[in-house]
Amino acid sequence: MLDSALISKITSSPALPWVGAAIGFHIVNIFLGFYMGFFKRTKPLLRTHLAGYIAVVACFLGFLVIQRLHSGLTLWEILIFLYFIIVIPLSKRWDVLLHALISIVGLTLLPVLVLLQL
Secondary structure, eight states, X not given: OOOHHHHHHHHTOXXXXXXXXXXXXXXXXXXXXXXXXXXXXXXXXXXXXXXXXXXXXXXXXXXXHHHHHHTOOXXXXXXXXXXXXXXXXXXXXXXXXXXXXXXXXXXXXXXXXXXXXX
């Protein structure tokens, strides 16, 4: 059971909205990628998928700026950001399922950012 003090500490984080937005954009982008990978891959969908990725990275940058201003950055936050800007784009050249798996790993790393602040 989660302690109320722990919940209040998590929700009081000034960077939490940025991580929440990044998680939301990333979930939508993963589903769009699955649709493109298995059903239809058109140019407008590819542009939308790219825009979703850019939205995730922009939210992540917002998180990093807020985090830097309030408590400083840790090595883990920088490594997770590098995962998003290096590994995920590189994986799109590989198999579609491998790219999806690497993106889902990125999705599991986003909540870790909130947990690292505790």
